[in-house]
Amino acid sequence: MTDANRILLGVNIDHVATLRQARGTRYPDPLKAALDAEEAGADGITLHLREDRRHIQDHDVRRFKEALQTRMNFEIGVTEEMLAFAESIRPEHVCLVPENRAELTTEGGLDVLGQEARIRAAVERLSRVGCEVSLFIDADEQQIEASRRVGAPAIELHTGRYAEAHNPAEAARELARIRDGVACGLSHGLIVNAGHGLHYHNSEPVAAIAGINELNIGHAIVAHALFVGFKTAVAEMKALIVAAAARG
Ligand SMILES: CC(=O)[C@@H](O)[C@H](O)COP(=O)(O)O
Numbered sequence: 001m002t003d004a005n006r007i008l009l010g011v012n013i014d015h016v017a018t019l020r021q022a023r024g025t026r027y028p029d030p031l032k033a034a035l036d037a038e039e040a041g042a043d044g045i046t047l048h049l050r051e052d053r054r055h056i057q058d059h060d061v062r063r064f065k066e067a068l069q070t071r072m073n074f075e076i077g078v079t080e081e082m083l084a085f086a087e088s089i090r091p092e093h094v095c096l097v098p099e100n101r102a103e104l105t106t107e108g109g110l111d112v113l114g115q116e117a118r119i120r121a122a123v124e125r126l127s128r129v130g131c132e133v134s135l136f137i138d139a140d141e142q143q144i145e146a147s148r149r150v151g152a153p154a155i156e157l158h159t160g161r162y163a164e165a166h167n168p169a170e171a172a173r174e175l176a177r178i179r180d181g182v183a184c185g186l187s188h189g190l191i192v193n194a195g196h197g198l199h200y201h202n203s204e205p206v207a208a209i210a211g212i213n214e215l216n217i218g219h220a221i222v223a224h225a226l227f228v229g230f231k232t233a234v235a236e237m238k239a240l241i242v243a244a245a246a247r248g
């Protein structure tokens, strides 16, 4: 297999914490899920500390930093509180995401183009403490170019519109947009990841896009794990995307 068809899986464990927070218990432990995910082949662990702390909590992030065997991809909004917290943790990767307290889930990509100075300052701060910064953006040429201009080494393309497509034609259009976004990102020398809403039935076409580095997948894996266990759920997803990438 060449590098062009190698793909990594980042497992997002936020929704293990959602179940815990629903009752204010100490279980299920998202760290246990993360360690199981790593054993089952996850290449990294993603967690999103939302401003409203609806799932992941500050103490989770500290424990993850101590215990993870792979690497942490820490998702945060671009606020002073979050940037200062990330600087204190120094995760291997920080992904800057848009955040709206009222949203059910992350609705779109970060508007890098509309706030270049602010994002550039955030990228500089986090890079200074050794984090590799990615920007969670829509597969839009202008946003990709702005991401390069602000100095981010990586982008993560939001796959939500593809995942939520209402019919095959819409899915094909959204997939083409992601494919073009990957090509555009690579042409600018960026590392290109993707994620959001990916599932066992829709991840393969994204994994098959040449040059894509990593898929971050959470909700679907946590949901499937309820029935098959966490390690099996992760191993199944990993096998699916690795095979799709190898087929190309
Ligand atoms: C940025 C992203 O896509 C994930 O972190 C996702 O947001 C996690 O799930 P929720 O949006 O449900 O918090």
Ligand SMILES: NCC(=O)COP(=O)(O)O
Pocket (backbone or CB within 6 Å): 012, 046, 156, 194, 195, 196, 197, 198, 216, 217, 218, 219, 220
């Ligand atoms: N950045 C996307 C992510 O981490 C996982 O999103 P989802 O699979 O929970 O929708």
